[in-house]
Amino acid sequence: MTTRRTLLAAAASLLPLPALAQGSTRPIRAIVPFPPGGGVDAFARAFVPAFAAQIGQGVVIENIGGASSRLGTQAVLRAAPDGHTLLITNDTLAAIEALPVAGSGPFIPGLAPVLLGASAPQALVTHPRSGIPDAAAYAARLRAGRPTNIGVPGLGSSQHFASELLAQALGGRPEHISYRGGGPLLIDLLGGTIDGGVVTLGAAIDQIRDGRLVALGVSGLHRSPALPDVPTFAESVAPGFEAETWMGVLAPRATPAPVLAALHAASLAALRDASVAQRLGALGFDTPGHGPDRFGPILRDTAARFAAVAGAVGLRACEA
The missing domain is CATH 3.40.190.150 (Bordetella uptake gene, domain 1)
Structure with a gap:
C-alpha cells in the first residue's frame, strides 16, 4: 500500500x-x-x-x-x-x-x-597482565569479593548497565570507573591502570586481535563472526545472558x-x-x-x- x-x-x-x-x-x-x-x-x-x-x-x-x-x-x-x-x-x-x-x-x-x-555485542576486556584471563576467573574474583575495578564509558551508559547485569548474574559487583568514552577507557586499560573495561566490541577489536587486550567474553547470545574464538557469557558463566548495543x-x-x-x-x-x-x-x-x-x-x-x-x-x- x-x-x-x-x-x-x-x-x-x-x-x-x-x-x-x-x-x-x-x-x-x-x-x-x-x-x-x-x-x-x-x-x-x-x-x-x-x-x-x-x-x-x-x-x-x-x-x-x-x-x-x-x-x-x-x-x-x-x-x-x-x-x-x-x-x-x-x-x-x-x-x-x-x-x-x-x-x-x-x-x-x-x-x-x-x-x-x-x-553489536559488548565486550569485557582486560590487560594480559591483569591476572583475569577468562570469564571464569572474573566470576570467581567477584564472588570472592576481591576488589576489581571495571571501566565504563560513563556511569549510566549502556556499557555500565551491561556490566551491572553481568555482575548480578555472577553474584558479585565490581567498582565501576567512569570515563568520558571508550577511547579514554582503552588508553588507561592498555596502560594497566584498571583491571578491565566494558566497551562495544568494535572499539577494542584491533587490540584484541593483536594481543594487547584479552576479551573475556561478549554479551550476545551467539559468538561474533568477527572474533569467533571469543565465547559468549551465556555459554561460559551466565546462561541466557544477553546485552547487545x-x-x-x-x-x-x-x-x-x-x-x-x-x-x-x-x-x-x-x-x-x-x-x-x-x-x-x-x-x-x-x-x-x-x-x-x-x-x-x-x-x-x-x-x-x-x-x-x-x-x-x-x-x-x-x-x-
Whole structure:
C-alpha cells in the first residue's frame, strides 16, 4: 500500500538535501556524544563518508563527549531542525533517558529517529597482565569479593548497565570507573591502570586481535563472526545472558518530514554500500538498517528496559 511516508521517502531520495534546505551548502554536523576511539566513533567514521556521498554535501563529525553522552545529545536538541545537525549515538541514549539528572533531559521526545544502523555485542576486556584471563576467573574474583575495578564509558551508559547485569548474574559487583568514552577507557586499560573495561566490541577489536587486550567474553547470545574464538557469557558463566548495543542516527524532532525522509534514504543507502558493510562487519557490527517506524519503538522499549534494570540493581540518577 502506498502511504504518504512512502511517497515522501521516494521523492526525497531523488533530491539532495541542499534542495530541501533552500540551497544551503554548509556542511552537516554529525555529532558523536563520545570522544574519539570508542564504538560509536568507529561506527560513525565507517558510515559518514558514504552518507556524505549519498546526501551530496559535506558532513563533519564532531565528538562532544561528557556526562554519559548528555552533552553531545543536548547540542543536537539545541540545534536548528533543518537537517544540518544529526546525532550518531548508541543505546546510551535510552540509558540516560532511564536515569534522568536534574537540569538535563528528557532527550527522546526531542529527537526524530532516522536510522538504526548497527547492532553489536559488548565486550569485557582486560590487560594480559591483569591476572583475569577468562570469564571464569572474573566470576570467581567477584564472588570472592576481591576488589576489581571495571571501566565504563560513563556511569549510566549502556556499557555500565551491561556490566551491572553481568555482575548480578555472577553474584558479585565490581567498582565501576567512569570515563568520558571508550577511547579514554582503552588508553588507561592498555596502560594497566584498571583491571578491565566494558566497551562495544568494535572499539577494542584491533587490540584484541593483536594481543594487547584479552576479551573475556561478549554479551550476545551467539559468538561474533568477527572474533569467533571469543565465547559468549551465556555459554561460559551466565546462561541466557544477553546485552547487545545498537547505534543509530537521529535528528531534532521538528525537522521537516521531507528532510527526514531524505536523511533516511541517504543513510540507508550508505549503510548498504559494500565497503561500509565490509568495514562494519570486520568491526563486529550487524547492520539491520531499521527505519523510523521500527527504530522509534526500539528506542522507547530500550529506555523502559534500562529503567527496570536501574531499579533492580539500585542505580540512581546521581550516579550517572
